[in-house]
Amino acid sequence: MFSNAYAQSVGERADAGLTDLKPLQIGDTIPEVLWNLPLQVVNHPDGKDTITMNDYRNRKLIILDFWATWCAPCIKSVKHIDSLISVLNARDVSLLPVNRYDNEKRMQTFMEKTGWTFPSVINNKPLDEILMASYRDYLGVVWILDGRLFAVPRNESITRENIKALLAGRHDEVTISNYPLRTN
Template sequence: MFSNAPAQSQDTLGADAGLTDIKPLQIGDKIPEELWHLPLQIVNHPDGKDTITLNDYRDKEFIILDFWATWCAPCIKELPSLLELKDSIDCKIIPLSDEPTDKIERFLTNNPMFRQSEFYKYERGSIIDKGFKRASIPHTVVIHEGKVISFTLPNLISVKKLADQAAGKSGAIPMKVELKNSKDDLLTLVLDRDKKIGLGGFSVMFGPIEGIVPGVRWEPELQTGGARFQIANYPLLSVMALATGQGHIFLRNPNRILIREKGGIRPINTAEWDWLKHTRLCYESFYPCVQTYEKATEDLKGNLLSYRNIDCRIEDVSSEVTELTRSQKTGHPKTKFCYSVGEIAFVLNQAPGRIPVSYPENLSNEQVYLGIELSSASPDMLDKLLSEQGWSKELITTREKHLIITKKD
């Protein structure tokens, strides 16, 4: 009985009362009446309304449920275009989060672009949670004429795709695929001409595939006796992290990435950093026998060179670092915007082209009272605020590990 779930609200308990079973809905399933009448809490209704039900919008051509969270960057990125659909088609968009109401309200306060839209929350373990089972977010459900017609991602929906799918054109809206839950060789079927075949094994690398959730799957012992390594829709930066096995060094720190050219080694620039973050790749390698993960990642590094003409390796490099030390302690202004020096240095080190920032380990939790949110402060402003809080900087030379990228001609 779902009514025994401890996290449910009173509204949800009432809606679940008497319900003994509900299976995860599949494409083509009708929405059960219990789901039509389940109250969903509204976080910011313009008229102060507290709840809605799907039944309130049963006459709409489409009802689109979008499961999201305030911490999910892809969810937030795709929300604006999804919400705009209501201006061009007869639909109701229902963004759903299971987070606390005050957290959603805080998110809306800090993101003015969403303040005019309605947002909703649901309870873990409720009917809607179990009826629309998912392994990740974003997760978007399209309902048409009382039936589920698509499980997809928000960026794959458009007015034309909705119309085509509703008209019976199967696959008009690409399906969301969880790589880790799929038993298919999804990646190897896309571009046969790019396969590199040898002794019964192969590798293939190509661009992004619509509908596949970014992910990695390593299967060292297939039923066939072989092994398989798959990467779906990963940024080039993350692929390099897998290939080198030391992504913690550079994934969030562009100043630990250097470019090797004919004239020597230089720091990465902003355009190159964006290229690494936004270029997405898919990759698969198949081995006819049991294989080790270390060998698979080493082959991945070789295939980056073979397919993309990119050599990447971790090397010890002498470089200049700005070390932060507190020269004097200042008074603590009364402000809620307080961050550790470690958090501030982390943000500073995400700005390409700056000298990397370090600090003594014993000062990593020292507090800096910014007076503004860390996310809204520029690097120059952070430098100024650190100085005002009694922090000084000393330029030192040290030998540290960096990612060295060589782009072959």
């Protein structure tokens, strides 16, 4: 379940239908409540300040990359994934960075300075808790393929070849090194 450190109160989590959700495991279907969870964003190309994952549901592969402005490996990961998607001209893939540490002003400044043209979710710890809690205690990447948690891949698994194979439906050709499940 959720810890007391989350910004949402117990009542807000209950109203959003999140209190009964358990952290997801590889292969689990993304719950409907998670698809419809309001996500605050910065830098949206249409000027939106709130979206849902449902806005991306028509994509075969959704890549959530949990990052922070002070985390150099995280920034490198977001740039790497964005460039892979661009090179592949992959219309069936969406990258949605998720920042759970920085405030809106700091993120906006960072994104303007770096020239990032894609939106980023900000301060959505329940999303992180449900998708990442079983795998890591901090930042990472989540692949949602056809509405299911497909992978929580290590960086070496985030390759052009793997993304191309997934989009072509050749799952048997995908080599994924997932982060191990937490044991505590």
